[in-house]
Amino acid sequence: MQVGHSAAQRGERVGEADGLAARLLGHVDHPARVRGGDELDGGRDLDVLEPPHRALEHHARVVVGARARGAHQDLFRHFDRSLPRGPERSRPPRLRYNPRDAFSSPELRTQIMGRARAAVGLGVLLAVVPVRAADETPPLGFTVSSARRQAEVEEAMLGLPSPARCEALHAQLTRAPHVAGTEGSQRVAEEIAWILRQSGLQTETVSYDVLLSWPRRVDVELVSPRRVRLARPEAVIPEDPFSREPSLSVPWHAYAKSGEVTAEAVYVNYGRPEDYAALARLGVSVRGRVVVARHFNGYRGGKSLEAERQGAAALITYSDPAEDGYVQGDVYPKGPWGPDSHVQRGANVYDFIVPGDPLTPGWASVAGARRIAESESQVLPKIPSVPLSFRDAREILETLGGPLRPDQWQGGGPFTYHVGPGPARVRVSLDIPREVRTIRDVIARLPGVDSDPDVAGQIVLLSNHHDAWTYGGVDPSSGTATALELAAALGELSRRGMRPRRTIVLGLWDAEEFTLTGSTEWGEEHEAELRERAVACLNVDASTSGDRFAASAVPSLRALLRDVARRIPDPKGRGSVYDVWLAGAGANVRGYGVRAGEATDEPKVSILGSGSDYTVFFNHLGVPSADFLFDGPYGVYHSIYDSHEWVRRIGDPGFRYHAAMAALWGVAALRLANADVLPLDYAAYGRDLVVYIDDVDTLARMRQVPVDLGPAREQARRLAVLPALTAEGTPEEQRRRNQALLAAERDLTLPEGLPGRPWFRHLVYAPLPSYAAETLPGVREAVMDGDVARASAQAGHLARALRQAADRLEGVRPR
CATH class of the missing domain: 3.40.630.10 (Zn peptidases)
Incomplete structure (x- = not known):
């Protein structure tokens, strides 16, 4: 009605x-x-x-x-x-x-x-x-x-x-x-x-x-085959007086490492591990070079960490019109998409390992708290990085030679993308101090x-x-x-x-x-x-x-x-x-x-x-x-x-x-x-868990990593058939249901956290370096690494956590 x-x-x-x-x-x-x-x-x-x-x-x-x-x-x-x-x-x-x-x-x-x-x-x-x-x-x-x-x-x-x-x-x-x-x-x-x-x-x-951190100096220049100063301010749009703000003239990544690099450029698509693998198949190395990666399909911190692992000297990220510019539709102010000069600022930090103050990882930055040295931090980048607009990045991309880009790597620029290296050479000079x-x-x-x-x-x-x-x-x-x-x-x-x-x-x-x-x-x-x-x-x-x-x-x-x-x-x-x-x-x-x-x-x-x-x-x-x-x-x-x-x-x-x-x-x-009883539906959770477990089980079989997920699957199925915990009943029954529901999500965490990043404690969900979610991260990451012992240990943790949640919730279900 x-x-x-x-x-x-x-x-x-x-x-x-x-x-x-x-x-x-x-x-x-x-x-x-x-x-x-x-x-x-x-x-x-x-x-x-x-x-x-x-x-x-x-x-x-x-x-x-x-x-x-x-x-x-x-x-x-x-x-x-x-x-x-x-x-x-x-x-x-x-x-x-x-x-x-x-x-x-x-x-x-x-x-x-x-x-x-x-x-x-x-x-x-x-x-x-x-x-x-x-x-x-x-x-x-x-x-x-x-x-x-x-x-x-x-x-x-x-x-x-x-x-x-x-x-x-x-x-x-x-x-x-x-x-x-x-x-x-x-x-x-x-x-x-x-x-x-x-x-x-x-x-x-x-x-x-x-x-x-804040920028003191950001200089980026194409030095050959021609000289072009890059990292320019975004264009003023007459219809938007806010675009005239002089304090926003510098493109920068917070926490980027200060320093100067001059090297050949290489286009790396989105800068994912599979993109570097594709370059290796083409015979292209990024070691000691400036890599140019477009935004999207991953978080900038994940792109930076992968560039470090691949031996790059510096990272440039840019906004390609294929993702958020004119290829998508009308650009601002006529439409919602970014003009060629727009820059995606942001932090370059590895908070998928541990977020928060980089100097107090895992504990609060209250007065008197212990602080580690910057050099001890796991989350601060070790190579310079800077974001550019497409207007600036195309100056580099248009001058790259080398092999033709692989399929699906062509962006929205009105030219054919190549991967390099060179002949484009780029100088990146940054002074971005970090301070408390x-x-x-x-x-x-x-x-x-x-x-x-x-x-x-x-x-x-x-x-x-x-x-x-x-x-x-x-x-x-x-x-x-x-x-x-x-x-x-x-x-x-x-x-x-x-x-x-x-x-x-x-x-x-x-x-x-x-x-x-x-x-x-x-x-x-x-x-x-x-x-x-x-x-x-x-x-x-x-x-x-x-x-x-x-x-x-x-x-x-x-x-x-x-x-x-x-x-x-x-x-x-x-x-x-x-x-x-x-x-x-x-x-x-x-x-x-x-x-x-x-x-x-x-x-x-x-x-x-x-x-x-x-x-x-x-x-x-x-x-x-x-x-x-x-x-x-x-x-x-x-x-x-x-x-x-x-x-x-x-x-x-x-x-x-x-x-x-x-x-x-x-x-x-x-x-x-x-609510008289918290409106949380753990039967839906259980049904999803069965799907996640089947997915990881399939992955383990494909990668030939033996792991027994049967006990975890059994407990997930117990959750999947739970009746709704309604509000009908005595006040004492309502109180007990609320206590069980309040604790159930906590049951799915592991006090010692995930291997390699203990700040993340949830056994069912965790972020990847791309910020995208992954399910059953402890088991899945062990399977991907081919670590049989760790996979088995993580499967055991998961089964025990699910049993604890199922026991708790079954104990208060309506009779």
């Missing part, structure tokens, strides 16, 4: 919006106020673009003229026309910054923080949101009576997120670059903390001193109110990061704006008396872009608490670059995600988010997930690899995790063009999918926070 609103109700709601908007117009400050030094940190000079209250004022003027026409589509057409169209000046004015300036009017502050929730929220779409009828089966984990209360909470949540507020927050967050360890990142952290406190959440800023600086995580809590303190203390963790390589338009500020809007909604629900049973913690991490640093340090510091109390981690790195929902998750969370997606309306009126998800083939661009496990007719959920902040909670601590976004063509990743302007024009015009993500994220969090 669908529950909607009558025409009279819709008219009343629009009338409320008219009144609020009219009041807003009386409280807008022009221009942004400049306050004295007594506010917060005393103020400091920063480049500030139009403050968010301009967006709200512009929106309010249009809403005043939007009389009650009835249908929710009318309001969204007004949203589309009312949202601001970017900065009016080519260079921003210099203002004295204070976080409160952007929210200077009390009523505007109320509007941005979500306390006044008139008809500008996602609630205008409630007419198409299915609500469970009283006689329907309650969602997993709820009794019939608690399901009714939960439905009321979810309906209230769906009415709160506002596209206009999401746009205002996004504009505020992205108005200047904010790389971790800089004043810009500190500014964003302070601003976020202030907003979260205004939302009513208990908020603290936690600092860590960690190893970071302070990063700042912002942690907000909404304490649980269950009468049982053990339940109230359990933690539903919501995760995003706030640092960015440039402006962070999509990555991560779309997620950060969504997180702040969700925090405001949770605060509003709390004021209405709808407090969660369990504690909701929102972590906005710093230095994710370097080596998942802020989340890793916090997770390591709070390991004991999280292993005891954490229910799940719901990670939204980038929330929106398009209109197609995509998810990576542990199997036990798949059913929850699908059920929640059924509750969320698609902002384009195509049914629910679930309907669009089912009809499409979304792929999570941020999760490095791959498809594995049982095949069903449901929307596809990838398995978790790495590359975002769930890693410490999932792979190290054994907390069930998910990573999701609204996906779409996104060719400006980590470039100067990943700005508010790109998102406003291309990624989410109207910011409706930002609001939809706040609703989806919020409903999922509240399901986990309020």
Whole structure:
């Protein structure tokens, strides 16, 4: 059954919006106020673009003229026309910054923080949101009576997120670059903390001193057969004033080794082991040469480590138009793809071995912590590396001779690719010092109110990061704006008396872009608490670059995600988010997930690899995790063009999918926070495990590595036939089921970790050097290495872990 609103109700709601908007117009400050030094940190000079209250004022003027026409589509057409169209000046004015300036009017502050929730929220779409009828089966984990209360909470949540507020927050967050360890990142952290406190959440800023790096000099030059200076700034796009920022003129890899190399160049395709094997078959060696690898099909750190192993002198990575440029479609500003001059910045670090501060591998960088020398680190690169645009890389590629590239190596350049070596010779000269600086995580809590303190203390963790390589338009500020809007909604629900049973913690991490640093340090510091109390981690790195929902998750969370997606309306009126998800083939661009496990007719959920902040909670601590976004063509990743302007024009015009993500994220969090019994499906886990075990067994037979996976398969089949752990039963039965479900994922971890990288403890999933997920990593890697003894030992660990989980869960199943 669908529950909607009558025409009279819709008219009343629009009338409320008219009144609020009219009041807003009386409280807008022009221009942004400049306050004295007594506010917060005393103020400091920063480049500030139009403050968010301009967006709200512009929106309010249009809403005043939007009389009650009835249908929710009318309001969204007004949203589309009312949202601001970017900065009016080519260079921003210099203002004295204070976080409160952007929210200077009390009523505007109320509007941005979500306390006044008139008809500008996602609630205008409630007419198409299915609500469970009283006689329907309650969602997993709820009794019939608690399901009714939960439905009321979810309906209230769906009415709160506002596209206009999401746009205002996004504009505020992205108005200047904010790389971790800089004043810009500190500014964003302070601003976020202030907003979260205004939302009513208990908020603290936690600092860590960690190893970071920044470029002092980056010189790259083609020295023969002709001289061309490379590593040039990205081209200014007149339609995007953000592209003029001089501080973003240098392409660089964080942590790249400083030094100078001049050598012949070799094109190595994606720089994978199989690519070097193909070159060897052609008689081409890369030893002592500069290798040129295109992005994608692997993480840049994995490319660097493989280049080291192959004896290369230096690594150049570049963006080929075949992957994210004109071959894919129209380039920015006409379309979503990257112009020839765009550069994919990023960290070059081997965090698939151990993430976090390279000087405190495996323990938190708290005051007084032991720190190793840089020379002892396993994760810092040992050769220089630098990213180039295609505009620069083609200068090298066009001058390469040698053999014709193998099949499938031809990129999108309008010329025939050769592999070299030479005659192209390249000089790479880098001065990229590494130094310890302070990063700042912002942690907000909404304490649980269950009468049982053990339940109230359990933690539903919501995760995003706030640092960015440039402006962070999509990555991560779309997620950060969504997180702040969700925090405001949770605060509003709390004021209405709808407090969660369990504690909701929102972590906005710093230095994710370097080596998942802020989340890793916090997770390591709070390991004991999280292993005891954490229910799940719901990670939204980038929330929106398009209109197609995509998810990576542990199997036990798949059913929850699908059920929640059924509750969320698609902002384009195509049914629910679930309907669009089912009809499409979304792929999570941020999760490095791959498809594995049982095949069903449901929307596809990838398995978790790495590359975002769930890693410490999932792979190290054994907390069930998910990573999701609204996906779409996104060719400006980590470039100067990943700005508010790109998102406003291309990624989410109207910011409706930002609001939809706040609703989806919020409903999922509240399901986990309020369930009588945690809604985790370990039968789905067991079915996937059977597939993984059969796959590794086939691999072992092919490679003639004898290993007995029968005991592990037997335990996986026990999990696969588990009945659902419903909420029906006595309070004591519910308590015991929750304790078993809380511990089951931890059962699948090995305290001593995986061989060769003990920080990664999960026996079922781990990231490859490409960041893609692999299943049963301990057994699989031993089989690939031909190590019979290690394969047998790892198979034994797996079987014992699965038996422990199966025994635990069978012991609390309904009788």
